[in-house]
Amino acid sequence: MAENQxxxxxxxxxxxxxxxxxxxxxxxxxxxxxxxxINNFLVRHGIPAQRQLNNxxxxxxxxxxxxxxxxxxxxxxxVKPNKGWTKDPFFxxxxxxxxxxxxxxxxxxCLVSLIATFLYFYPQKDLRYNLVLAATAEEEISGRNGIxxxxxxxxxxxxxxVGEPTEMHLAxxxxxxxxxxxxxxxxxGHAAREEGENAIYKALPDINWFQTYQFPKVSExxxxxxxxxxxxxxGTQHNVVPDRCSFTVDVRVTDSYTNEEVxxxxxxxxxxxxxxxxxxxxxxxxxxxxxxxxAGLALGRRTYGSPTTSDQALIPVASLKMGxxxxxxxxxxxxxxxxxxxxxxIDLYIRxxxxxVF
Numbered sequence: 354m355a356e357n358q359x360x361x362x363x364x365x366x367x368x369x370x371x372x373x374x375x376x377x378x379x380x381x382x383x384x385x386x387x388x389x390x391i392n393n394f395l396v397r398h399g400i401p402a403q404r405q406l407n408n409x410x411x412x413x414x415x416x417x418x419x420x421x422x423x424x425x426x427x428x429x430x431x432v433k434p435n436k437g438w439t440k441d442p443f444f445x446x447x448x449x450x451x452x453x454x455x456x457x458x459x460x461x462x463c464l465v466s467l468i469a470t471f472l473y474f475y476p477q478k479d480l481r482y483n484l485v486l487a488a489t490a491e492e493e494i495s496g497r498n499g500i501x502x503x504x505x506x507x508x509x510x511x512x513x514x515v516g517e518p519t520e521m522h523l524a525x526x527x528x529x530x531x532x533x534x535x536x537x538x539x540x541x542g543h544a545a546r547e548e549g550e551n552a553i554y555k556a557l558p559d560i561n562w563f564q565t566y567q568f569p570k571v572s573e574x575x576x577x578x579x580x581x582x583x584x585x586x587x588g589t590q591h592n593v594v595p596d597r598c599s600f601t602v603d604v605r606v607t608d609s610y611t612n613e614e615v616x617x618x619x620x621x622x623x624x625x626x627x628x629x630x631x632x633x634x635x636x637x638x639x640x641x642x643x644x645x646x647x648a649g650l651a652l653g654r655r656t657y658g659s660p661t662t663s664d665q666a667l668i669p670v671a672s673l674k675m676g677x678x679x680x681x682x683x684x685x686x687x688x689x690x691x692x693x694x695x696x697x698x699i700d701l702y703i704r705x706x707x708x709x710v711f
Contacts, residue, residue, distance in 0.1 A: 360703075363472060364696050367465040368452070370394050371695070372445035374429060374461050375454030381430040381494040391429060391468070391488045398472055407490035408503045413483055414476050422483040422508040423645075423710070425471055426500060426664060427464035427516030427676065428492030431456040437686030451689040459683035462690040463516030463676030464488055466698035473703050480710045483508060492664050495634055500664045512645060512671045514706075517663045518678030521694075521701050523649045524659040526574040527674060529606040529636035529666055531615060534599065535559065535625040541596040549594035553587050556598040559623040560585075563602055566622065568615070572607035574658030575636070578615060579605040600625075605660065608638040634666040639673050646673060648708035652701060675705075 370390070379387040384407040391409045395402040402411045407430075434442040434455050442455035454461075471486040485507050491499035517524070537556035542549025560582050568578040580602055587598035606615050612632040620627050639646060641656065650656070654675075661680060665672045677698030678690045 359473070360696075360700060363469040363699055366472070367469040367695060367699060368692070370468065371452065371457065371461050371465045372454075374465070375445040375452075375457055376443055378443060379430050379456065380433055381491050381496060382498075384430045384490045387429045388488075388490070394468070400472075400475060403506070405503050405506070406498050408487065408499065410485060410487040410503060410507060411471070412485050412508070413471075413474060413480065415478050415480070416483050418508075420481070420483050421511035422485050423706070424485055424487060424507060424510045424513035424668070425467045425516070426487045426489060426513055426668070427460045427467050428489050428499065428664060429456075429461070429464055430490050430493050431459070432493050432684050435684070435686055440687050442688075447692070450692055452692060452695070453687060453689040455688060457690045458518050458678040458688050459680075460492075460517055460676065460678075462678045462695050462698060463518060466677055466695060466702055467514070467516045469699045470702040470706065474706065474710065477710075482511070482710050484710070485510070489664060495662070495666065499667070501667050504669070510670050512639065512643065512673070513665075513668050514645065514702075515663055515665050515668070515672050515674045516676040517674050518680050518683060518690075519659070519675050520679055521675060521677055521698060522654050523646060523656045524674035525641060525646060525656045526572065526608050526638040526658040527636060527663065527665045528575050528579075528658075528660050529612055530634040530662050531604040531606060531612055531632065532630045533602040533604060533616075533619070534628045534630065535602060535623070537598045537600075537625045539594070539596045539598070542594040544592045544594055549596065552595045552598035556585075556587070556600060556625060559625045560600060562623055568610065568618070570609035572609045572658065574638070574656070575607040575609075575660070576658070578607055578610060606636045608636045611635070634662055637665040637668065637672055639671040643671065644709045645705070648705050649673070649675070651708065652704060654701075
């Protein structure tokens with residue numbers, strides 16, 4: 354099959370699969386039907402697929418255990434549609450060069466483009482790397498039954514290409530996330546008398562510290578660590594001095610620090626009791642001199658740092674985030690992807706990986 358014909362075929366296959374995925378609800382932890390669709394799509398193309406819960410993965414035909422492996426990963430779960438939708442979120446509508454539908458942009462377009470790319474490389478012989486495709490679940494909630502669940506089954510992965518909407522530019526770094534629950538403790542008393550220790554007042558210096566503190570190290574791509582107090586709860590009625598003030602802090606960690614380092618600095622500096630909900634969601638980065646980044650630069654793509662989290666946070670090797678679509682459209686009403694973005698995604702993924710695996 355001529356190259357242009359093959360690309361046209363892969364595009365049509367990807368578009369058809371994306372429409373099928375849009376038509377089936379796949380909220381996080383409820384992705385069983387889209388997992389069925391992806392599994393059946395691969396089997397129909399002669400590719401043996403493996404499955405654990407709602408995660409589907411497959412290796413290239415001439416897999417060589419002596420070689421390192423490149424992971425091609427994206428997710429098939431979606432958030433729930435918000436109330437602003439004017440179109441049916443589960444009807445894949447082509448209109449004005451766009452495909453509308455829930456998950457079309459985040460991250461269905463990326464996923465089907467990676468699947469089409471995997472189809473292209475699947476039968477190729479004498480590759481320098483193995484390829485493993487993983488269509489995973491629970492990304493939108495950073496769940497434990499997604500990429501983490503199947504990681505031990507994916508082989509000797511040297512680096513990952515993570516499909517998220519980046520307009521096919523190179524997100525070479527991504528912020529991690531710490532959510533901290535903080536408690537300032539006082540002593541209750543009657544507000545009319547000089548009684549008690551007001552927990553709100555005890556929390557204020559800590560809240561001010563979170564607002565003003567600057568971590569010394571600043572990331573080249575991600576800038577400074579960012580901390581935001583986002584929720585405060587205290588008091589039961591107007592005439593009782595509160596003995597407890599709880600507040601929540603959203604911390605966006607850069608590749609200049611580990612989550613544990615940031616947490617230690619915070620706990621040393623504030624008086625409140627600080628408890629992280631999790632330290633799993635780590636910042637990530639990949640060396641600009643790596644083969645995959647250099648391949649992208651050779652294709653005229655630009656590098657940048659991403660403020661949003663993805664499954665990169667749970668992948669314990671170097672990873673590059675790249676995919677068709679625009680992150681600004683993610684989780685929005687009447688979500689869409691341009692059809693030309695889908696075509697470009699498949700073409701650029703193939704050209705990118707061809708510089709690395711051949």
